[in-house]
Amino acid sequence: xxxxxxxxxxxxDVATNAGVSSGTVSRVLNNRPGxxxxxxxxxxxxxxxxxxxxxxxxxxxxxxxxxxIGLHVAxxxxxxxxxxxxxxxxxxxxxxxxxxxxxxVGSLKNGLPDRLADGMVLFGAHDADPxxxxxxxxxxxxxxxxHADGVSCVAADDIDGGRQAADHLIQLxxxxxxxxxxxxxxxGEFDRLKGFQERLGASGxxxxxxxxxxxxxxxxxxxxxxxxxxxxxxxxxxxxxxxDEMAIGAIAAAEDHGLRVPLSLSVVGFDDIExxxxxxxxxxxxxxxDLAHHAVALLQDELSGTPSGKKVLPVQLVVRTSTARLRxxxxxxxxx
Amino acid sequence: xxxxxxxxxxxxDVATNAGVSSGTVSRVLNNRPGxxxxxxxxxxxxxxxxxxxxxxxxxxxxxxxxxxIGLHVAxxxxxxxxxxxxxxxxxxxxxxxxxxxxxxVGSLKNGLPDRLADGMVLFGAHDADPxxxxxxxxxxxxxxxxHADGVSCVAADDIDGGRQAADHLIQLxxxxxxxxxxxxxxxGEFDRLKGFQERLGASGxxxxxxxxxxxxxxxxxxxxxxxxxxxxxxxxxxxxxxxDEMAIGAIAAAEDHGLRVPLSLSVVGFDDIExxxxxxxxxxxxxxxDLAHHAVALLQDELSGTPSGKKVLPVQLVVRTSTARLRxxxxxxxxx
DNA sequence: CTGAAAGCGCTTACAG
DNA sequence: CTGAAAGCGCTTACAG
Numbered sequence: 001x002x003x004x005x006x007x008x009x010x011x012x013d014v015a016t017n018a019g020v021s022s023g024t025v026s027r028v029l030n031n032r033p034g035x036x037x038x039x040x041x042x043x044x045x046x047x048x049x050x051x052x053x054x055x056x057x058x059x060x061x062x063x064x065x066x067x068x069i070g071l072h073v074a075x076x077x078x079x080x081x082x083x084x085x086x087x088x089x090x091x092x093x094x095x096x097x098x099x100x101x102x103x104x105v106g107s108l109k110n111g112l113p114d115r116l117a118d119g120m121v122l123f124g125a126h127d128a129d130p131x132x133x134x135x136x137x138x139x140x141x142x143x144x145x146x147h148a149d150g151v152s153c154v155a156a157d158d159i160d161g162g163r164q165a166a167d168h169l170i171q172l173x174x175x176x177x178x179x180x181x182x183x184x185x186x187x188g189e190f191d192r193l194k195g196f197q198e199r200l201g202a203s204g205x206x207x208x209x210x211x212x213x214x215x216x217x218x219x220x221x222x223x224x225x226x227x228x229x230x231x232x233x234x235x236x237x238x239x240x241x242x243x244d245e246m247a248i249g250a251i252a253a254a255e256d257h258g259l260r261v262p263l264s265l266s267v268v269g270f271d272d273i274e275x276x277x278x279x280x281x282x283x284x285x286x287x288x289x290d291l292a293h294h295a296v297a298l299l300q301d302e303l304s305g306t307p308s309g310k311k312v313l314p315v316q317l318v319v320r321t322s323t324a325r326l327r328x329x330x331x332x333x334x335x336x
Numbered sequence: 337x338x339x340x341x342x343x344x345x346x347x348x349d350v351a352t353n354a355g356v357s358s359g360t361v362s363r364v365l366n367n368r369p370g371x372x373x374x375x376x377x378x379x380x381x382x383x384x385x386x387x388x389x390x391x392x393x394x395x396x397x398x399x400x401x402x403x404x405i406g407l408h409v410a411x412x413x414x415x416x417x418x419x420x421x422x423x424x425x426x427x428x429x430x431x432x433x434x435x436x437x438x439x440x441v442g443s444l445k446n447g448l449p450d451r452l453a454d455g456m457v458l459f460g461a462h463d464a465d466p467x468x469x470x471x472x473x474x475x476x477x478x479x480x481x482x483h484a485d486g487v488s489c490v491a492a493d494d495i496d497g498g499r500q501a502a503d504h505l506i507q508l509x510x511x512x513x514x515x516x517x518x519x520x521x522x523x524g525e526f527d528r529l530k531g532f533q534e535r536l537g538a539s540g541x542x543x544x545x546x547x548x549x550x551x552x553x554x555x556x557x558x559x560x561x562x563x564x565x566x567x568x569x570x571x572x573x574x575x576x577x578x579x580d581e582m583a584i585g586a587i588a589a590a591e592d593h594g595l596r597v598p599l600s601l602s603v604v605g606f607d608d609i610e611x612x613x614x615x616x617x618x619x620x621x622x623x624x625x626d627l628a629h630h631a632v633a634l635l636q637d638e639l640s641g642t643p644s645g646k647k648v649l650p651v652q653l654v655v656r657t658s659t660a661r662l663r664x665x666x667x668x669x670x671x672x
Numbered sequence: 673c674t675g676a677a678a679g680c681g682c683t684t685a686c687a688g
Numbered sequence: 689c690t691g692a693a694a695g696c697g698c699t700t701a702c703a704g
Contacts, residue, residue, distance in 0.1 A: 008681085010680095010681055010682085011681065011682060011683095012681080012682095020690075020691085021690065021691045021692075022681090022682080022683090022691090022692095023683080023684080023690070023691060023692080023693095024689085024690060024691075025682095026682065026683055026684085027683090027684095027689095027690085029682090029683095030683080034689060034690090035689070035690085036689055036690085039689080039690080054681085054682075055397070055680085055681050055682070056393075056396075056437075057392075057393045057394075057395075057396035057397040057437070057680085057681080057682090058393075058397050058680070058681030058682040058683090058696090059393075059681080059682055059683080060392075060393035060682090060696090061391070061393040061394050061397055061680090061681080061682070061683090061695095061696045061697065061698085062681075062682040062683040062684080062695080062696055063682090063683070063684095063696085078611070079421075079611070080418040080421060080422075080609070080611055080612070082416040085415075085416060085421045086416075089440075099682090099683090101392075101393070104425075218555065218556075219554065219555065219556040220554075220555040220556045220559055220584075220585055220588060223556055223559065223560075224559075224588065224592065227592075248556075249556055252556060252560065256560065256563075273416070275414070275415070275416055276416070344697085346696095346697055346698085347697065347698060347699095348697080348698095356674075356675085357674065357675045357676075358675090358697090358698080358699090359674070359675060359676080359677095359699075359700075360673085360674060360675075361698095362698065362699055362700085363673095363674090363699090363700095365698090365699095366699080368700095370673060370674090371673070371674085372673055372674085375673080375674080390697085390698080391696085391697050391698070393696085393697080393698090394680090394696070394697030394698040394699090395697080395698055395699080396680090396698090397679095397680045397681065397682085397696090397697080397698070397699095398679080398680055398697075398698040398699040398700080399680085399698085399699070399700095435698090435699090
């Protein structure tokens with residue numbers, strides 16, 4: 001790349017350096033079985049020493065199964081949302097590392113993909129997703145982001161995320177809680193609510209319908225939902241939002257309304273997207289990179305004819321400063 | 337891709353079909369000079385007939401100048417913003433079509449790129465951008481998104497966009513106007529304001545400082561800025577926002593405040609991003625695809641040693657239903 | 673103006 | 689377990 005390393009180090013250079021053939025280097029590069037451990041070590045050493053970076057174009061060109069993977073987004077799902085942007089870039093990187101081609105595929109009017117790749121990643125899964133029977137019939141391997149029976153799919157453990165958020169708030173003493181969702185159109189938010197309600201219920205807390213707000217999965221939506229609730233007299237002490245964006249919107253609304261976060265209102269988000277959650281928001285972390293990684297792994301299984309599987313990835317509550325123990329007395333203006 | 341065209345049609349197939357050699361096909365494919373017009377026509381025909389789609393990996397691998405282009409984003413500029421996401425995908429597509437490699441490069445603590453590609457695209461230009469002298473010293477060709485003297489750069493005609501927005505509002509009879517910017521940290525918004533003020537001034541309208549709001553370049557920021565202004569008694573009849581997001585935030589704030597858009601408030605945005613501007617927002621359209629296209633074209637000039645140039649792309653006001661003629665009487669509750 | 677041929681960096685049967 | 693060799697689809701000097 002830069003002037004110093006202007007000369008590209010190739011697999012040949014590594015091979016020469018390690019005293020093996022380029023085929024062997026290729027084998028260790030791709031983690032193929034049947035390479036002597038000692039040889040492998042030497043090759044790995046040489047790769048590191050020489051700063052070898054495989055040429056993606058050459059890999060793509062060589063792979064026998066000239067496979068391209070398509071990413072398809074369900075109709076109406078926001079391509080412009082941070083989560084999608086991040087998933088897209090992680091997916092592209094994973095595919096690149098696997099030597100697979102990547103392309104985004106568009107939608108027909110009926111919401112089905114307008115093109116078929118050799119394998120597809122389906123974003124924005126919903127119940128009775130029409131893409132599932134369609135691709136099945138076309139015999140195109142695919143992996144779904146979300147849950148579905150009998151197909152390869154990968155998803156964060158949304159239910160557990162909801163549980164962790166609930167446990168955290170309950171443990172802090174909160175019982176008067178509000179939820180902000182995106183309108184209940186996606187599987188993920190539904191599961192998050194499910195886990196959340198489950199734990200609330202176990203503590204005898206009931207989430208009435210009017211305590212489930214629609215934040216449209218945007219910061220503005222979260223703001224408006226929260227503000228409307230506050231102006232209608234909502235006296236909740238805690239909020240669980242199904243995305244970081246909605247959570248920061250809720251915080252802004254609370255603050256504009258004269259509340260202090262976390263002093264008089266605790267807020268928990270979901271996703272832990274850098275640049276949104278920042279170093280302030282308590283949120284349920286899911287790894288978008290892992291999601292992409294396993295999507296590709298499952299897809300490769302599918303492509304090689306291995307039976308489909310389902311991968312549920314763990315999530316982890318990250319406690320920052322948007323949540324605090326419920327205050328026993330009402331907040332006053334003289335509080336710190 | 338799909339089952340029917342499972343067999344990839346290569347440059348060889350086209351060559352055979354057109355009765356020429358693959359080298360010739362390559363030449364017309366890349367628009368190289370010195371191909372007989374008749375031959376070229378035949379090749380083009382064959383390509384169309386066979387549905388030829390060049391293999392990007394093979395092109396990348398073949399290009400003698402094994403060139404990779406890096407995209408670098410100025411520190412603090414929102415990678416998560418729709419505009420960036422769209423520019424990124426257009427840039428990647430343009431680069432692909434030119435057979436160039438693409439990669440995003442990260443930032444050092446000091447805001448400089450953490451790696452050097454063979455050519456760089458600089459996003460989020462600001463005055464006295466430290467990346468300019470840095471790359472110049474390193475002798476790395478680059479193109480800037482924005483304005484700067486003596487370097488290759490491409491930008492939308494932000495000043496003219498501001499002018500068009502102003503002309504539109506003035507023509508509709510508005511004189512009591514507010515601006516929502518992103519905090520005046522970027523060149524673009526500054527120029528938009530400049531053009532806007534210029535035309536306002538020509539009509540004897542002065543934009544006081546307190547009429548320039550900070551919307552942080554987000555819908556939530558636009559909402560809060562507008563709402564705060566309205567609650568402070570702002571009686572503007574028109575708003576010009578430097579981005580579509582801030583504009584829709586302003587509309588939401590106005591509506592939450594009981595105003596009707598465009599009946600009692602006209603709002604103009606900037607960008608015309610599908611899915612944000614929708615079919616409602618009057619906005620100044622800039623073509624992100626053109627921006628990316630010319631960025632790549634300029635970069636190719638740079639790479640081949642051609643003197644740097646500056647490309648300013650036209651913008652166009654798109655009138656939809658968020659703006660209307662100023663009502664002569666005050667709005668009443670019984671209006672339609 | 674056009675063709676034949678080498679080469680880009682990698683992967684993968686095929687031998688051994 | 690490893691090497692030698694062919695091949696992926698394209699571009700580009702080099703001849704003519």
